[in-house]
Amino acid sequence: GAVVSxxxxxxxxxxxxxxxxxxxxLDFQAxxxxxxxxxxxxxxxxMATSNEGSKATYEQGVEKDKFLINHASLTxxxxxxxxxxxxxSSFYICSARDKAPHSTDTxxxxxxxxxxxx
Amino acid sequence: QKEVEQNSxxxxxxxxxxxxxxxxxxxxxxxxxxWYRQYSGKSPELIMFIYSNGDKEDGRFTAQLNKASQYVSLxxxxxxxxxxxxxxxxxxxxxxxxxxxxxxxxxxxxxP
Numbered sequence: 001g002a003v004v005s006x007x008x009x010x011x012x013x014x015x016x017x018x019x020x021x022x023x024x025x026l027d028f029q030a031x032x033x034x035x036x037x038x039x040x041x042x043x044x045x046x047m048a049t050s051n052e053g054s055k056a057t058y059e060q061g062v063e064k065d066k067f068l069i070n071h072a073s074l075t076x077x078x079x080x081x082x083x084x085x086x087x088x089s090s091f092y093i094c095s096a097r098d099k100a101p102h103s104t105d106t107x108x109x110x111x112x113x114x115x116x117x118x
Numbered sequence: 119q120k121e122v123e124q125n126s127x128x129x130x131x132x133x134x135x136x137x138x139x140x141x142x143x144x145x146x147x148x149x150x151x152x153w154y155r156q157y158s159g160k161s162p163e164l165i166m167f168i169y170s171n172g173d174k175e176d177g178r179f180t181a182q183l184n185k186a187s188q189y190v191s192l193x194x195x196x197x198x199x200x201x202x203x204x205x206x207x208x209x210x211x212x213x214x215x216x217x218x219x220x221x222x223x224x225x226x227x228x229x230p
Binding site: 034042043044046049091093106107108109110111112 | 152154159160161162163164167206208217218220221222223
């Protein structure tokens with residue numbers, strides 16, 4: 001149980017294009033999903049918290065107009081990197097919080113999406 | 119002061135030894151603590167969580183929590199080369215959305 005998927009697992013795009021990353025909780029409902037970014041040899045950096053049916057909460061320094069987050073259902077959140085530039089190249093990881101009464105209320109991570117912007 | 123602090127390592131231990139990973143946190147109101155393992159190029163995977171003071175054992179892993187000292191640790195018994203990874207300590211914040219605050223991670227290297 002507690003499986004989170006991400007799609008695509010890797011993407012290469014040209015500078016100026018937009019890229020959408022999907023995060024799905026496969027066997028549980030996730031009222032809250034989190035988006036992280038990780039640069040090589042650095043720790044996870046939380047970008048935003050996404051709640052189903054409401055606007056995402058962005059961390060300080062993260063541009064909400066550049067990183068669009070949509071949490072349309074209890075099992076799906078999407079992150080769109082708009083007008084991507086080479087400095088946006090990173091490993092993007094989502095996590096989902098299993099908040100069901102029987103759960104341990106922990107965050108489970110997706111496998112990550114490696115974005116390379118040329 | 120960082121909210122969650124870990125020694126970056128690398129911590130090098132021989133195969134079969136006990137690896138001890140430490141983490142301190144600054145928010146005294148924190149209630150939930152997690153250890154994740156992250157292999158290079160992969161996303162974190164949950165190893166253990168602990169909520170109460172004391173020890174919690176799961177197979178070769180033991181998490182220890184001391185809220186008075188704001189300290190949480192992870193012991194790995196009978197370390198194997200496959201345990202070589204970065205171990206992330208995470209603390210759930212008491213604020214809104216219960217987001218996790220991660221330490222920078224400790225790199226563990228288990229050598230044969």
